[in-house]
Amino acid sequence: xxxxxxxxxxxxxxxxxxxxxxxxxxxxxxxxxxxxxxxxxxxxxxxxxxxxxxxxxxxxxxxxxxxxxxxxxxxxxxxxxxxxxxxxxxxxxxxxxxxxxxxxxxxxxxxxxxxxxxxxxxxxxxxxxxxxxxxxxxxxxxxxxxxxxxxxxxxxxxxxxxxxxxxxxxxxxxxxxxxxxxxxxxxxxxxxxxxxxxxxxxxxxxxxxxxxx
Amino acid sequence: xxxxxxxxxxxxxxxxxxxxxxxxxxxxxxxxxxxxxxxxxxxxxxxxxxxxxxxxxxxxxxxxxxxxxxxxxxxxxxxxxxxxxxxxxxxxxxxxxxxxxxxxxxxxxxxxxxxxxxxxxxxxxxxxxxxxxxxxxxxxxxxxxxxxxxxxxxxxxxxxxxxxxxxxxxxxxxxxxxxxxxxxxxxxxxxxxxxxxxxxxxxxxxxxxxxxx
Numbered sequence: 001x002x003x004x005x006x007x008x009x010x011x012x013x014x015x016x017x018x019x020x021x022x023x024x025x026x027x028x029x030x031x032x033x034x035x036x037x038x039x040x041x042x043x044x045x046x047x048x049x050x051x052x053x054x055x056x057x058x059x060x061x062x063x064x065x066x067x068x069x070x071x072x073x074x075x076x077x078x079x080x081x082x083x084x085x086x087x088x089x090x091x092x093x094x095x096x097x098x099x100x101x102x103x104x105x106x107x108x109x110x111x112x113x114x115x116x117x118x119x120x121x122x123x124x125x126x127x128x129x130x131x132x133x134x135x136x137x138x139x140x141x142x143x144x145x146x147x148x149x150x151x152x153x154x155x156x157x158x159x160x161x162x163x164x165x166x167x168x169x170x171x172x173x174x175x176x177x178x179x180x181x182x183x184x185x186x187x188x189x190x191x192x193x194x195x196x197x198x199x200x201x202x203x204x205x206x207x208x209x210x211x212x213x
Numbered sequence: 214x215x216x217x218x219x220x221x222x223x224x225x226x227x228x229x230x231x232x233x234x235x236x237x238x239x240x241x242x243x244x245x246x247x248x249x250x251x252x253x254x255x256x257x258x259x260x261x262x263x264x265x266x267x268x269x270x271x272x273x274x275x276x277x278x279x280x281x282x283x284x285x286x287x288x289x290x291x292x293x294x295x296x297x298x299x300x301x302x303x304x305x306x307x308x309x310x311x312x313x314x315x316x317x318x319x320x321x322x323x324x325x326x327x328x329x330x331x332x333x334x335x336x337x338x339x340x341x342x343x344x345x346x347x348x349x350x351x352x353x354x355x356x357x358x359x360x361x362x363x364x365x366x367x368x369x370x371x372x373x374x375x376x377x378x379x380x381x382x383x384x385x386x387x388x389x390x391x392x393x394x395x396x397x398x399x400x401x402x403x404x405x406x407x408x409x410x411x412x413x414x415x416x417x418x419x420x421x422x423x424x425x426x
Contacts, residue, residue, distance in 0.1 A: 006407045
């Protein structure tokens with residue numbers, strides 16, 4: 001559910017930017033709901049959830065709305081992240097175009113292996129003992145964690161102690177959030193399992209419908 | 214919601230395998246709910262959704278249950294997938310330990326770039342014109358799509374036509390499922406945005422609580 005609202009906030013923002021570039025100053029929940037193919041009450045509910053209040057007669061000022069969405073989505077300033085664990089996946093994520101498209105900048109990578117430090121990656125790869133100072137000096141809040149599985153928990157704890165408030169965890173073992181550190185677990189194996197499940201259940205439904213008719 | 218049930222099915226299976234290794238032959242919804250910290254009615258609801266029926270007095274045969282879960286999760290046979298697009302991300306996913314842990318095997322990679330074909334990847338990298346025959350001969354149902362963004366839609370359509378029923382799409386542009394092909398969009402940028410959103414909203418809540426008290 002949390003996931004869905006953030007997705008919509010991001011979609012609202014993209015449409016609002018287009019509308020703004022067309023010269024629109026005010027926008028109504030019906031405009032946004034039409035553009036996204038959702039109900040206007042859902043738009044209003046999302047905005048209420050985010051403490052976004054409209055003007056009288058239900059309109060919103062486009063500029064204010066974009067500003068508020070940027071704050072919520074962390075885009076009022078450049079989003080800097082770090083990548084901890086610079087194996088194949090970590091290096092691939094440094095080059096991930098999807099981040100740049102969304103104004104997310106990888107500030108640095110970190111690794112325990114000296115052989116990976118100073119390799120020709122697109123961003124500097126630093127030794128892990130520089131983590132605390134880097135996070136403090138650069139004001140980093142979010143880290144992508146791509147270390148081997150057996151190092152996940154130790155490194156997670158270290159990142160928390162260094163002041164990281166958000167971690168995207170790519171290890172197969174899901175990790176829980178704490179009050180001061182949100183963890184999103186990206187389990188690619190689970191995503192693949194989900195596809196196989198959908199394929200099997202679609203086939204079963206098709207078969208039982210075939211029998212019924 | 215779909216996501217949650219699949220996650221639970223996978224968790225049921227893991228616990229059942231442990232119980233089976235301890236010699237248990239039958240299991241009750243209360244056993245599973247205790248182990249997972251959920252309500253037993255949710256366990257029964259999940260099983261009803263999956264057409265899993267219990268014995269009289271509410272028990273289930275462990276072996277039958279595992280077999281059924283394996284079918285649903287696609288684990289009654291080895292899960293083979295292919296990776297289409299063998300850039301940095303595609304190559305990193307070929308080496309992803311999380312897949313092997315979950316009995317998911319990358320059968321081959323495909324790329325249009327002849328320079329990437331026959332590189333020293335852990336699985337063969339084949340030219341795209343071999344896709345159709347490979348999918349047909351190996352009975353592949355699921356593909357990971359890691360091609361550049363501008364090639365996503367064309368390749369997606371090609372994979373559908375080749376008989377692929379499930380696609381994990383890593384491009385920033387989300388793609389919709391069709392009745393014969395399920396698409397899961399993995400947007401890493403969205404996951405990062407989500408973390409920033411959670412950090413901002415947690416801080417705002419903490420502030421407003423501070424003011425209120």
